[in-house]
Amino acid sequence: xxxxxxxxxxPATMLIFYGIAxxxxxxxxxGEIRSLGMAEILIGLGAAVLPEFGLILWALGFxxxxxxxxxxxxxxxxx
Numbered sequence: 001x002x003x004x005x006x007x008x009x010x011p012a013t014m015l016i017f018y019g020i021a022x023x024x025x026x027x028x029x030x031g032e033i034r035s036l037g038m039a040e041i042l043i044g045l046g047a048a049v050l051p052e053f054g055l056i057l058w059a060l061g062f063x064x065x066x067x068x069x070x071x072x073x074x075x076x077x078x079x
Contacts, residue, residue: 008051011058015044018062030077036069 001009022037040061047057 008054009048011054012044012048012051015040015047015058015061017044019044030073032069032073032076036065039065 001007001013019037019040019042022040023034024037026032026034026037043057043061043065047054047061050057
């Protein structure tokens with residue numbers, strides 16, 4: 001991406017591939033991981049369509065989404 005000067009695609013690409021990895025890992029761990037992966041993919045697609053919000057969506061996907069997911073996992077399994 002650096003070579004072709006398409007740095008605006010970095011947040012979207014990171015979110016999409018991370019979501020694919022989570023979706024695949026969902027069959028080996030908690031089933032909720034698949035839904036987290038699907039949410040990451042959807043946010044990544046949103047970042048690809050709206051590149052001006054890429055950094056905000058990247059922070060939402062890697063930050064806020066993990067906090068919310070962790071809170072619900074805590075309530076479901078650790079409480």
